[in-house]
Amino acid sequence: MRAQALPTAVDSKRYLALSGGVGGAKLAAGLAQALPAESLVVAVNIGDDFEHLGLTICPDLDTVLYTLAGVVHPQQGWGRADESFGVLEELRRLDGDSWFSLGDRDIALHLLRRQLLAQGLSLSQVSAELAHRLGVTVTVLPVSDQPVRTTVHTDQGSLAFQDYFVRLRCEPVLRGLEFKGAAQARLAPALRELLASPELAGVIICPSNPYLSLAPMLAITELRESLRALRAPVLAVSPIVAGDAIKGPTAKIMRELGVQPHAGVIAELYADFVDAVIIDEADAELAGTDSRFVVAPTVMQTLDQKTTLARHCIALAEKLRS
Amino acid sequence: MRAQALPTAVDSKRYLALSGGVGGAKLAAGLAQALPAESLVVAVNIGDDFEHLGLTICPDLDTVLYTLAGVVHPQQGWGRADESFGVLEELRRLDGDSWFSLGDRDIALHLLRRQLLAQGLSLSQVSAELAHRLGVTVTVLPVSDQPVRTTVHTDQGSLAFQDYFVRLRCEPVLRGLEFKGAAQARLAPALRELLASPELAGVIICPSNPYLSLAPMLAITELRESLRALRAPVLAVSPIVAGDAIKGPTAKIMRELGVQPHAGVIAELYADFVDAVIIDEADAELAGTDSRFVVAPTVMQTLDQKTTLARHCIALAEKLRS
Numbered sequence: 001m002r003a004q005a006l007p008t009a010v011d012s013k014r015y016l017a018l019s020g021g022v023g024g025a026k027l028a029a030g031l032a033q034a035l036p037a038e039s040l041v042v043a044v045n046i047g048d049d050f051e052h053l054g055l056t057i058c059p060d061l062d063t064v065l066y067t068l069a070g071v072v073h074p075q076q077g078w079g080r081a082d083e084s085f086g087v088l089e090e091l092r093r094l095d096g097d098s099w100f101s102l103g104d105r106d107i108a109l110h111l112l113r114r115q116l117l118a119q120g121l122s123l124s125q126v127s128a129e130l131a132h133r134l135g136v137t138v139t140v141l142p143v144s145d146q147p148v149r150t151t152v153h154t155d156q157g158s159l160a161f162q163d164y165f166v167r168l169r170c171e172p173v174l175r176g177l178e179f180k181g182a183a184q185a186r187l188a189p190a191l192r193e194l195l196a197s198p199e200l201a202g203v204i205i206c207p208s209n210p211y212l213s214l215a216p217m218l219a220i221t222e223l224r225e226s227l228r229a230l231r232a233p234v235l236a237v238s239p240i241v242a243g244d245a246i247k248g249p250t251a252k253i254m255r256e257l258g259v260q261p262h263a264g265v266i267a268e269l270y271a272d273f274v275d276a277v278i279i280d281e282a283d284a285e286l287a288g289t290d291s292r293f294v295v296a297p298t299v300m301q302t303l304d305q306k307t308t309l310a311r312h313c314i315a316l317a318e319k320l321r322s
Numbered sequence: 323m324r325a326q327a328l329p330t331a332v333d334s335k336r337y338l339a340l341s342g343g344v345g346g347a348k349l350a351a352g353l354a355q356a357l358p359a360e361s362l363v364v365a366v367n368i369g370d371d372f373e374h375l376g377l378t379i380c381p382d383l384d385t386v387l388y389t390l391a392g393v394v395h396p397q398q399g400w401g402r403a404d405e406s407f408g409v410l411e412e413l414r415r416l417d418g419d420s421w422f423s424l425g426d427r428d429i430a431l432h433l434l435r436r437q438l439l440a441q442g443l444s445l446s447q448v449s450a451e452l453a454h455r456l457g458v459t460v461t462v463l464p465v466s467d468q469p470v471r472t473t474v475h476t477d478q479g480s481l482a483f484q485d486y487f488v489r490l491r492c493e494p495v496l497r498g499l500e501f502k503g504a505a506q507a508r509l510a511p512a513l514r515e516l517l518a519s520p521e522l523a524g525v526i527i528c529p530s531n532p533y534l535s536l537a538p539m540l541a542i543t544e545l546r547e548s549l550r551a552l553r554a555p556v557l558a559v560s561p562i563v564a565g566d567a568i569k570g571p572t573a574k575i576m577r578e579l580g581v582q583p584h585a586g587v588i589a590e591l592y593a594d595f596v597d598a599v600i601i602d603e604a605d606a607e608l609a610g611t612d613s614r615f616v617v618a619p620t621v622m623q624t625l626d627q628k629t630t631l632a633r634h635c636i637a638l639a640e641k642l643r644s
Binding site: 053054055083084085086087088089090091093094095096097103104105107108109111112114115118130133134 | 375376377405406407408409410411412413415416417418419425426427429430431433434436437440452455456
């Protein structure tokens with residue numbers, strides 16, 4: 001039949017990745033290798049965003065952009081490679097706020113973002129423009145154009161996210177989290193459109209911190225409800241490997257919240273919408289305990305490892321769709 | 323008599339210097355050598371101030387502060403010594419606005435200023451704070467806390483000051499100047515107080531560009547009227563030496579405005595309030611043409627030359643008061 005000779009719908013399949021900072025950005029980089037640019041949308045946490053020195057700083061958006069642009073600091077996984085700190089050093093001399101490490105290249109991006117926001121562009125539009133300027137062809141957008149701000153309730157009182165995360169190095173004992181603005185926030189328009197699109201082939205929840213990076217996104221009612229109602233498969237990659245986090249304070253936070261850190265916890269946290277959870281080979285013994293668990297190598301050091309995990313995610317989504 | 327043994331009023335004499343950027347800052351540095359810190363107030367032009375990349379940049383205030391702090395770029399006379407340009411280089415890569423040269427140390431000051439302004443401080447208060455952070459003990463303040471913005475009418479149309487001055491390097495032919503906001507601007511509180519104080523021993527108009535740096539200040543009605551009514555002497559140092567400016571576009575601008583550049587022109591521009599005009603030794607032949615002309619060495623390359631000229635100014639003010 002003639003219609004069958006036409007390109008199939010497969011060609012316009014699109015994947016949505018939900019990402020926080022470093023860990024999420026690694027899988028996003030793998031997905032960017034495994035998929036054509038027009039087939040990948042990365043929606044990023046904004047709960048860490050804050051105003052500092054009159055700049056609007058979006059740490060997770062920047063980490064994803066820098067990673068996809070290939071200019072991220074290779075050891076840190078955030079910030080810029082070949083960075084200088086002329087501004088920060090002088091701020092220190094002037095007794096200004098210097099607790100948040102801002103490199104000069106990073107500040108250039110923040111100044112540009114500020115200027116674009118002041119022109120009336122939404123954070124989505126600004127992120128698209130910054131992606132373009134950095135040569136990133138994948139769509140990277142904030143989960144919402146309205147602010148969501150993570151507040152951390154700790155044994156030292158309630159703290160703005162960066163106060164807790166950077167200034168106090170996650171040392172206070174966490175007692176609870178609050179995502180201010182999340183209940184009212186609407187999804188970024190392009191994200192809403194994608195979630196309603198028949199082209200959506202799957203949602204991949206990246207191995208970012210489920211409490212600090214993904215919870216602020218999933219606290220947006222519209223996102224959680226969209227995921228619950230979604231026909232396309234939703235899969236998550238566990239950030240916990242062999243009872244600990246690859247990086248960052250995930251395991252510490254889980255213990256403080258009274259949760260035993262294990263690879264399967266994601267299945268409970270996302271129970272209302274997740275179709276499959278990829279757990280690491282190191283946790284293969286858990287595979288039988290939940291039909292949603294799928295074992296794959298999840299540790300991503302090299303670009304090959306990132307791309308391999310991305311291909312596992314895509315193959316799993318395809319399998320779940322069929 | 324016992325009262326005569328007390329310190330005389332001489333001890334609390336205070337001088338006001340009106341300054342633009344480079345040329346004015348040099349004399350301010352000399353005055354800071356010649357006078358105790360508490361006896362000198364430098365009121366600075368704000369007509370060049372502008373918003374750029376979301377920062378409030380005050381070029382003349384910064385030049386005066388950097389000069390008095392001893393951290394100014396020694397050859398340029400503006401900007402910082404030992405400056406780096408990490409932010410600007412990245413802005414250029416990101417196709418951002420990079421026509422206005424901003425060094426990293428300079429940006430640190432602008433970020434700090436922005437933060438202090440955002441806290442609700444006036445520009446005077448911010449300038450006092452920045453002076454303190456830079457270790458400047460002399461009082462440096464903007465002529466007004468309200469914005470005054472110089473617009474340059476040229477053969478290429480009307481231009482914002484920095485567009486004309488920096489982006490187009492003063493190349494367009496100047497047809498007129500407009501100082502937006504000047505008619506409504508009030509003097510900075512400490513400046514108003516000083517002008518009304520019996521302690522004011524003299525006003526020294528520094529050898530800055532009379533059209534671009536001093537005219538925006540003198541366009542503030544309250545300043546010009548205060549100078550006219552002042553009992554203390556007002557003296558000016560001519561920026562024109564031997565028919566040309568030491569530095570910058572003063573002479574070019576004068577020719578474009580149909581004014582012959584000569585040392586005495588200041589006496590005409592400030593005719594309604596100036597008591598004496600210091601002209602350079604190179605222009606000694608003019609001395610007899612106007613009783614207000616006083617000859618002194620006005621070229622300031624070394625700190626000694628700056629201090630010598632400052633002492634000439636102070637001695638002249640003392641003579642005019644007696």
